[in-house]
Each structure stands twice: as C-alpha cells, then as structure tokens.
Amino acid sequence: MSRPVLTLSLPQIRIVRGVQMLVALILALMTVFPLFWMLSTAFKEPSEVFSMTLVPQAPTFQNFVYVFTEVNFLRYLFNTLLVSASVTLIALLFHSMSGYALARLRFPGREVIFMTMFSTFLVSLPVIIVPLFILVRTLGMLNSYAGLIIPAIFNAFGIFLLRQYYLSIPRELEEAAVIDGAGYWRIYWSLVLPLSKPLLSSLAILFFLTNWNAFLWPLTITSDQDLWMVQVGISAFKGQYSASWNYIMAASTVVAAPTLILFLIFQRQIMDSIKTSGLK
Amino acid sequence: MASIGLDNIVKAYGSLEVIHGVSVDIDDGDFVVLVGPSGCGKSTLLRMIAGLEDITAGTLSIGGTVVNNLPPKKRNIAMVFQNYALYPHMTVGQNMGFSLKLGGVPKAEIGHKVEAAAKALGLAELLDRFPGQLSGGQRQRVAMGRAIVRDPQVFLFDEPLSNLDAKLRVVMRAEIKSLQASLGTTTVYVTHDQVEAMTMADKIVVMNAGRVEQIGSPLKLFNEPDNMFVASFIGSPMMNFIAGRLTAAGAGPAFVAGDLSLPLPHLPPGVPADTDVILGMRPQYWRRDPAGFPAEVEVVEPTGSETQLEVSMHGQRLTVVLHEQLDIRRGDRVTLAPDFERMLFFDAASERRIG
Numbered sequence: 001m002s003r004p005v006l007t008l009s010l011p012q013i014r015i016v017r018g019v020q021m022l023v024a025l026i027l028a029l030m031t032v033f034p035l036f037w038m039l040s041t042a043f044k045e046p047s048e049v050f051s052m053t054l055v056p057q058a059p060t061f062q063n064f065v066y067v068f069t070e071v072n073f074l075r076y077l078f079n080t081l082l083v084s085a086s087v088t089l090i091a092l093l094f095h096s097m098s099g100y101a102l103a104r105l106r107f108p109g110r111e112v113i114f115m116t117m118f119s120t121f122l123v124s125l126p127v128i129i130v131p132l133f134i135l136v137r138t139l140g141m142l143n144s145y146a147g148l149i150i151p152a153i154f155n156a157f158g159i160f161l162l163r164q165y166y167l168s169i170p171r172e173l174e175e176a177a178v179i180d181g182a183g184y185w186r187i188y189w190s191l192v193l194p195l196s197k198p199l200l201s202s203l204a205i206l207f208f209l210t211n212w213n214a215f216l217w218p219l220t221i222t223s224d225q226d227l228w229m230v231q232v233g234i235s236a237f238k239g240q241y242s243a244s245w246n247y248i249m250a251a252s253t254v255v256a257a258p259t260l261i262l263f264l265i266f267q268r269q270i271m272d273s274i275k276t277s278g279l280k
Numbered sequence: 281m282a283s284i285g286l287d288n289i290v291k292a293y294g295s296l297e298v299i300h301g302v303s304v305d306i307d308d309g310d311f312v313v314l315v316g317p318s319g320c321g322k323s324t325l326l327r328m329i330a331g332l333e334d335i336t337a338g339t340l341s342i343g344g345t346v347v348n349n350l351p352p353k354k355r356n357i358a359m360v361f362q363n364y365a366l367y368p369h370m371t372v373g374q375n376m377g378f379s380l381k382l383g384g385v386p387k388a389e390i391g392h393k394v395e396a397a398a399k400a401l402g403l404a405e406l407l408d409r410f411p412g413q414l415s416g417g418q419r420q421r422v423a424m425g426r427a428i429v430r431d432p433q434v435f436l437f438d439e440p441l442s443n444l445d446a447k448l449r450v451v452m453r454a455e456i457k458s459l460q461a462s463l464g465t466t467t468v469y470v471t472h473d474q475v476e477a478m479t480m481a482d483k484i485v486v487m488n489a490g491r492v493e494q495i496g497s498p499l500k501l502f503n504e505p506d507n508m509f510v511a512s513f514i515g516s517p518m519m520n521f522i523a524g525r526l527t528a529a530g531a532g533p534a535f536v537a538g539d540l541s542l543p544l545p546h547l548p549p550g551v552p553a554d555t556d557v558i559l560g561m562r563p564q565y566w567r568r569d570p571a572g573f574p575a576e577v578e579v580v581e582p583t584g585s586e587t588q589l590e591v592s593m594h595g596q597r598l599t600v601v602l603h604e605q606l607d608i609r610r611g612d613r614v615t616l617a618p619d620f621e622r623m624l625f626f627d628a629a630s631e632r633r634i635g
Contacts, residue, residue, distance in 0.1 A: 172361045
C-alpha cells in the first residue's frame with residue numbers, strides 16, 4: 001500500500017527548514033541562557049548581580065575564592081563525589097544481579113517481586129521521605145555516609161532496565177556457557193556483565209548525575225556540615241531574607257563543571273541512556 | 281568417545297507430553313542424525329542429551345553411565361548451536377579456550393590446544409578477532425573449534441548449517457563429516473534437512489510428533505521406509521503416492537487407480553488381491569519408454585544433468601526425474617514407464633509399508 005506523499009517545491013522546503021532551524025535556535029537559546037547567566041553572575045561583584053548586563057563590567061574571581069575559603073566547599077565536593085561514586089558502583093552491581101535473576105532464574109514469586117519493584121516507580125521521594133527518615137534514624141544512620149549512600153541504592157529503575165535488557169540476550173549464549181562448564185555466578189560475571197557494558201555505562205552516568213545533584217535527601221538526614229553534599233552547601237548561601245547570588249552562581253559553576261565534562265566525554269552514552277530509558 | 285543410550289525417554293511440560301518414549305542406541309563413534317519436521321521434538325531430544333532440558337521419564341546413558349541427573353558440564357559433551365552462540369565480547373581464541381579455562385587447565389596448555397584446533401579448522405589467522413568481525417562460515421568453524429578443543433566424549437550439533445547459504449552449507453557439510461571421521465567422536469546431529477541427513481549420517485533417526493518413526497542407514501530409509509511418513513520425508517523430490525487397489529483379475533496382477541492401470545509382475549508378497557493400497561514411487565524410478573504410459577507435461581524444471589517434470593498420467597499428478605537433458609515444454613506428451621522392482625506399497629489405512 002503506498003503512503004500519501006506530501007510534495008514540496010525547493011523554495012517551500014527551504015522555508016520549512018528555515019522555520020525548523022529558527023525554532024531549534026530559540027529552544028537552544030532558552031536552554032543555554034540560564035547557563036550563561038550563571039557563569040556571568042559567578043564573575044560579578046555583589047552590587048552588579050541584578051544588573052541586566054550579560055558580561056560583567058569588572059570580572060572577579062572573588063566569588064570563587066570565597067566559596068573555597070570561607071565555606072568548606074571542597075569537603076562538600078568530596079562528600080558528593082564519594083556518595084555519587086559509591087551509590088553508582090554498588091547500585092549497578094546489585095541492580096544487574098537482581099535484573100539478571102528476575103530475567104533468567106526461575107523461582108516462585110518472581111513476577112510478584114518484579115511487579116512490586118516496578119510499582120515503586122509510582123511513588124516519588126517526597127511521598128516516602130518521612131517514613132524513610134524514621135527508618136534511617138532507627139537504623140542509626142542519621143548524619144552518616146551510610147545514611148546518604150544506602151537508601152539511594154534502592155531504586156527500581158536500573159533493575160527494570162537491566163531486566164529488560166537481559167531478556168533480550170539470546171538464551172543460547174548462556175546455554176553455551178553452561179555446556180562449557182559455567183555456573184550461574186560465572187555466567188553472570190563472565191558473560192552477562194560484559195555484555196551489558198553499554199547499558200551499565202549509560203546507567204552509571206544517570207546514577208552519578210542524579211546523586212551528584214541530590215538535594216532533598218541529603219538535606220533531610222545531614223545536619224553535620226562535614227557530611228553536606230554540594231547542593232545542600234549551595235542552598236546554605238540563601239538566607240531567610242536574602243540570597244548571595246554571586247556565591248550561589250560561583251558554587252553552581254564549580255558543581256556544574258564535572259557534569260559538563262562528563263557530558264562532553266560520554267555524550268553518546270548519555271544520549272543512548274535517554275533513548276533506552278525514555279526518560280531524562 | 282562413548283556410546284549413548286536413550287531408553288524410553290519422555291519429556292513433558294506440565295501435562296503436555298512432547299516426547300513419547302523414545303529409545304535409540306547410538307554406538308561409539310557413530311554419526312547419528314535426528315531428522316524430522318519442525319516441532320517433531322528432535323531439538324528437545326538433543327537438549328536432553330546435552331542436559332539443557334530435564335528428562336521427565338526414561339534413562340539416558342553416556343558411555344554406560346546414567347546421566348539423567350548430571351549437569352551438562354559433567355557429561356563431557358560439546359555442543360554447536362544453530363546461531364553459533366559465540367561469546368561476542370571474547371576473541372576467537374578466548375571463545376575456544378573458555379571451557380578449558382573454566383576447567384582449570386593451565387594457560388600454556390589452553391594456548392597449545394586452541395592453536396592446534398584453530399590450525400585444524402583454518403582459523404589460525406583469526407584467533408585475535410571478535411565474532412562480529414567474522415563471516416558466517418568462519419563463525420561456524422569457531423563454534424566447531426570450541427567443541428573440539430575440549431576433546432569431549434560426544435559432539436552435539438543443533439541445526440548448525442541452517443544459517444549458511446546453500447553453497448557454504450555443502451562445504452561445511454563435508455568438513456563436519458570429515459572432521460568427525462578423523463576424530464572418531466560419537467556425534468548426534470539435528471537437522472530438518474533430509475539431504476543433510478542422507479549425506480552425513482551413519483544412522484538416521486526419523487522423528488515425527490515426538491515419536492521415532494524409523495531408525496536406519498540412509499539407504500535403508502530411502503529404499504525400505506517403514507511407513508509413508510518416512511517415505512515422504514526422505515528423498516528429494518518427494519515420493520509420489522497414488523491411492524488405489526491391487527487386482528489380480530483379467531490380464532494378471534495390476535495396480536488400479538481410477539483410469540490408471542499399472543500391470544505388475546506379481547503382487548507384493550503376503551498381500552492379497554483386492555486390497556486398498558497406496559503406491560509409492562520415487563520420481564527417479566521412471567524412465568522414458570515408447571511402450572510406457574502416456575502423460576502430459578505440466579511443469580518442466582531442468583537442473584542441468586537432469587530434468588524434473590510434473591506430469592499428469594490418467595488423472596494422476598506425478599513428479600518424475602529423468603536423468604537426461606530434454607527439450608520439452610508444458611503441454612507436450614511423453615510416455616513413461618516405472619521401474620516395477622522399485623514400487624512400494626503401503627496399507628491404505630495404517631500407512632505402513634506392506635510390500
């Protein structure tokens with residue numbers, strides 16, 4: 001069956017392309033402008049923060065110096081890196097194991113367990129934050145790295161994606177490994193894990209960025225400033241009646257730098273992960 | 281090397297029984313082909329031998345040891361899969377040496393064995409490549425290399441040539457056969473292609489709907505099929521079947537089907553006259569004969585040295601293969617005579633061969 005074809009003349013095609021590019025340009029400017037504004041404000045004097053100039057009249061590094069000297073921002077960066085990296089590594093290990101088990105092992109209640117995990121997608125963090133806080137307090141993990149790391153590991157998203165991926169791995173590959181003498185653990189470690197490298201790297205980026213930008217949970221369970229993560233640190237620049245926007249923007253620039261670098265290096269994987277997951 | 285014994289093997293998924301008590305004895309060093317249409321249970325049977333499927337009932341022994349409850353790795357078997365199942369993230373060398381590595385064989389010995397197998401299969405130059413960089417035929421060889429490097433008791437092949445093009449299939453067929461002959465390893469080979477079965481097997485097991493229809497050498501199955509299923513499945517093009525009746529009145533014994541009356545030298549031994557039968561006649565057992573039966577040509581398929589015809593003979597449509605080049609067209613008339621000694625007769629009700 002032939003599909004109806006919309007035939008356009010060359011000038012018409014040019015006009016359509018022009019409109020498309022214009023729309024893309026407007027969207028790009030809308031996305032990039034806040035970033036430029038952040039960068040610009042980070043180099044402005046406090047008196048100039050609310051002026052409408054995009055380029056600072058007297059660019060200064062003082063805001064950055066303040067962020068690193070007057071506030072323990074390096075410590076916040078270290079905490080964030082430690083928590084993000086730990087959550088990413090541990091979560092990927094456990095998510096891939098449970099994803100594999102849910103995809104391949106036969107055990108009673110498998111579907112019920114999977115659906116229960118899946119249903120947690122419907123509940124967002126603010127909904128469970130109070131019971132989660134009580135749980136973590138009962139376990140004695142308030143104001144600790146464990147309190148920052150462990151609750152962040154449990155997340156159905158990675159398990160769901162990995163399970164779906166493992167379902168698509170040809171069963172013959174695993175059977176060949178069984179014949180070669182491999183058990184479940186060896187198949188998981190030597191076959192399944194290497195085969196899921198592309199998805200694992202996409203998930204690693206997503207998990208890392210999510211935890212790098214985590215705010216609500218770290219704010220809830222850490223009162224000790226030595227355990228603050230960067231987003232909590234940045235929010236501390238805001239008082240009840242005023243906000244030091246120049247410091248906030250300088251700190252935000254520092255925090256955004258690693259994510260920008262990550263994005264530049266792993267652009268393809270990030271795009272893949274967004275395409276694979278259908279989320280961003 | 282080992283013999284394999286399947287004794288009354290049954291496979292059921294819940295209440296659904298798919299293999300209904302199969303018994304086959306495979307001698308040490310034999311090349312046995314399990315053949316049958318899709319869904320007949322041949323791959324399931326192979327997977328049970330491999331240990332990839334549980335056996336519901338019956339006894340499976342390899343080398344005289346009952347292996348029903350042994351995991352695959354303890355059965356000392358190697359298997360080549362339809363899609364090769366090469367590990368995509370490992371090089372050819374790593375693929376071939378994986379089982380030895382898992383078995384704790386020293387690295388130097390693995391290297392030595394892999395190199396020897398690769399040399400035998402013409403893969404020596406490809407050891408550092410990944411499966412994705414190989415052609416279909418090369419992947420097939422790697423899969424075989426992975427099997428032979430372990431020096432197993434039994435080779436299992438699950439339709440290993442079905443993903444190759446026709447030309448390569450013929451080449452690989454010969455390679456597998458000569459490899460098996462040189463190694464002398466007992467081999468069970470599954471295929472749905474009866475040509476593969478005929479050309480490769482020492483012994484063919486024809487399966488249908490979870491049962492064994494017949495076991496025998498390729499020529500035995502071709503010449504003396506037990507029933508119409510085996511007769512129709514083995515041989516290409518398919519055997520012609522004509523439903524009719526044996527008579528002995530008038531001019532002597534004959535097979536009569538509508539307007540067609542074929543005089544016979546004698547009735548099949550043990551079969552009385554006036555019996556409803558089905559005549560089975562291979563297309564190759566007709567020849568052109570001026571004194572034969574007239575037939576009208578409906579389809580002509582020249583294959584070079586042979587000419588395959590679809591003809592209509594007294595209302596019966598027949599396939600005929602003549603071992604000659606013919607300048608013949610649709611609508612032409614030919615006279616054909618059968619080789620009476622090659623005629624097979626099947627009971628019309630049970631479809632079992634009676635003569």
